Amino acid sequence: SAVISQKPSRDICQRGTSLTIQCQVDSQVTMMFWYRQQPGQSLTLIATANQGSEATYESGFVIDKFPISRPNLTFSTLTVSNMSPEDSSIYLCSVEEYDRERYEQYFGPGTRLTVT
């Protein structure tokens, strides 16, 4: 199974600033996913990052607010721009693997962001 690391693991940021979250996978993957999980809530897909093309954003999420980079098949970054307290959340990156005729999705440990 894929091993995913994220940096930073947590951060406290002031409103109006930006934070870039890094996601590193130990194998090459086609798609990487970025999720947001607000306190006590479920997982909400922000965007899908494909290497060599622009990220695909879900309804309610825009590139200006959440720019994504995908420079190669093992790495991606998500930036949370011009932060407000409403952006306080856990941000998770994820990859999908095909194993024994089944798809399995693996998540990184998450970045816990608090905006003050």
Added chain:
Amino acid sequence: GQQVMQIPQYQHVQEGEDFTTYCNSSTTLSNIQWYKQRPGGHPVFLIQLVKSGEVKKQKRLTFQFGEAKKNSSLHITATQTTDVGTYFCAGPRSNDYKLSFGAGTTVTVRA
């Protein structure tokens, strides 16, 4: 759009008792997946069910996929403190196969 719903939202269980959490989709699913998230942790893949009526067991956990492939259940027997966490079901969207997650069932255990 497709919705995946889970009930109950919270489950308080006495250690040693059994419980079941349910997942329902507004549309037919090609498969259903279950994840567990421990407090302070990240979601971890548990299982994927693909076939209509499929039943799979993992030790004390029994997963079932409905005949119509629109609902699923997770049954835990003899609950232990290690079962604490939030259990999410997820189904692929019909248009692009990206996962749509349910709201989760958060399980607490009384010793």
